[in-house]
Amino acid sequence: MFERRFLPVVVILLMASLVLVVGLxxxxxxxxxxxxxxxxxxxxxxxxxxxxxxxxxxxxPGLGAAPENFARYVNEMSNGRLEVRVFGAGExxxxxxxxxxxxQGAAEVGHGASYYWKGKIPAAVFFTAxxxxxxxxxxxxxxxxxxxxxxxxxxxxPFGVIPFAGGSTGVQMAGWxxxxxxxxxxxxxxxxxxxxxxxxVFDAAxxxxxxxAGGEVYTSMQTGVIDAVEWVGPYNDRTLGLNEVAEFxxxxxxxxxxxxxxxxxxAAAFQELPPDLQAIVRxxxxxxxxxMLDEFTARNNESLQQLxxxxxxxxxxxxxVLNLLYEKxxxxxxxxxxxxxxxxxxxxxxxxxxxxxxxxxxxxxxxxLNARDKVLPPVMQxxxxxxxxx
Ligand code: CA
Numbered sequence: 001m002f003e004r005r006f007l008p009v010v011v012i013l014l015m016a017s018l019v020l021v022v023g024l025x026x027x028x029x030x031x032x033x034x035x036x037x038x039x040x041x042x043x044x045x046x047x048x049x050x051x052x053x054x055x056x057x058x059x060x061p062g063l064g065a066a067p068e069n070f071a072r073y074v075n076e077m078s079n080g081r082l083e084v085r086v087f088g089a090g091e092x093x094x095x096x097x098x099x100x101x102x103x104q105g106a107a108e109v110g111h112g113a114s115y116y117w118k119g120k121i122p123a124a125v126f127f128t129a130x131x132x133x134x135x136x137x138x139x140x141x142x143x144x145x146x147x148x149x150x151x152x153x154x155x156x157x158p159f160g161v162i163p164f165a166g167g168s169t170g171v172q173m174a175g176w177x178x179x180x181x182x183x184x185x186x187x188x189x190x191x192x193x194x195x196x197x198x199x200x201v202f203d204a205a206x207x208x209x210x211x212x213a214g215g216e217v218y219t220s221m222q223t224g225v226i227d228a229v230e231w232v233g234p235y236n237d238r239t240l241g242l243n244e245v246a247e248f249x250x251x252x253x254x255x256x257x258x259x260x261x262x263x264x265x266x267a268a269a270f271q272e273l274p275p276d277l278q279a280i281v282r283x284x285x286x287x288x289x290x291x292m293l294d295e296f297t298a299r300n301n302e303s304l305q306q307l308x309x310x311x312x313x314x315x316x317x318x319x320x321v322l323n324l325l326y327e328k329x330x331x332x333x334x335x336x337x338x339x340x341x342x343x344x345x346x347x348x349x350x351x352x353x354x355x356x357x358x359x360x361x362x363x364x365x366x367x368x369l370n371a372r373d374k375v376l377p378p379v380m381q382x383x384x385x386x387x388x389x390x
Contacts, residue, residue: 095213
């Protein structure tokens with residue numbers, strides 16, 4: 001039964017509860033007036049609206065996922081304060097005008113590959129791929145811990161553009177050919193879509209390099225404008241349907257051992273952002289960069305198996321072809337270094353880092369893969385059987 005002696009305690013408890021509830025309501029309503037107005041403004045009306053233009057067709061899997069991811073990460077992390085909208089090649093500017101569009105402020109961000117701009121900036125090739133150069137893992141190390149990114153920023157500064165690593169494909173395939181390459185002589189007269197410094201190497205080796213954006217490579221092969229095309233690797237090549245227009249699929253990707261993509265940001269637009277949004281842009285680029293390598297690593301093998309099942313003929317480049325391409329790569333690099341002061345400066349850094357990291361990778365990556373191959377059964381046996389003489 002309720003005892004009267006407890007009544008004062010109950011009254012005190014009830015009064016205390018009332019004070020607490022009123023207090024909480026006051027705190028709650030004061031919270032609602034200030035933060036809610038900020039939240040409303042950020043959801044309904046972004047503080048900043050950015051356009052992102054790419055060199056890829058809109059929603060292209062693989063390469064085209066990076067700009068979409070970047071936009072999503074920025075929108076999520078900024079709670080909509082910085083809105084990034086992605087436009088594919090040709091929607092605002094054609095593929096090969098992305099850099100100029102960002103430089104001139106027609107778009108705040110671009111996604112593409114630095115070697116597309118080698119006509120304007122010869123040294124830009126270092127930041128996509130150097131033939132027989134560094135792998136994805138090594139490139140990321142050089143850019144983020146070896147001074148590479150600072151050199152890249154210095155290279156683009158005169159254009160009012162800030163670069164960030166924009167994803168890596170890992171080691172690419174050498175490409176699709178509509179005929180077999182039996183020796184280095186077969187490069188003669190071959191027309192191939194192959195950009196960057198590798199294009200010059202291919203020319204010097206007897207072929208003809210042709211500059212074609214991703215959205216047009218399929219048709220160019222189909223209509224015979226080119227005889228061969230390098231694009232990326234099994235996952236992305238299959239999405240473009242390149243196996244429908246060429247029978248022979250060659251490896252290894254001597255020309256793009258760790259092709260790095262880029263985000264380019266208009267420097268003035270970046271400076272206008274408050275520090276937290278600048279940080280969000282940097283970290284969104286970093287996350288999108290890593291995500292691309294993860295996705296290609298996960299999807300390439302399955303896509304290769306599907307290509308082989310559908311009749312693609314897998315081939316290793318003949319040794320004399322690789323030797324000739326290496327010889328011409330050395331010459332092309334020497335020409336670049338002697339003709340361009342920034343190329344020489346970047347090459348010194350690239351070479352020093354590459355040499356050091358290769359030394360360690362001999363006893364780490366390579367030694368481990370060799371050791372693993374000795375104890376595990378070969379997984380590509382079936383695929384290799386499609387190759388004569390192997
Ligand atoms: Ca490529």
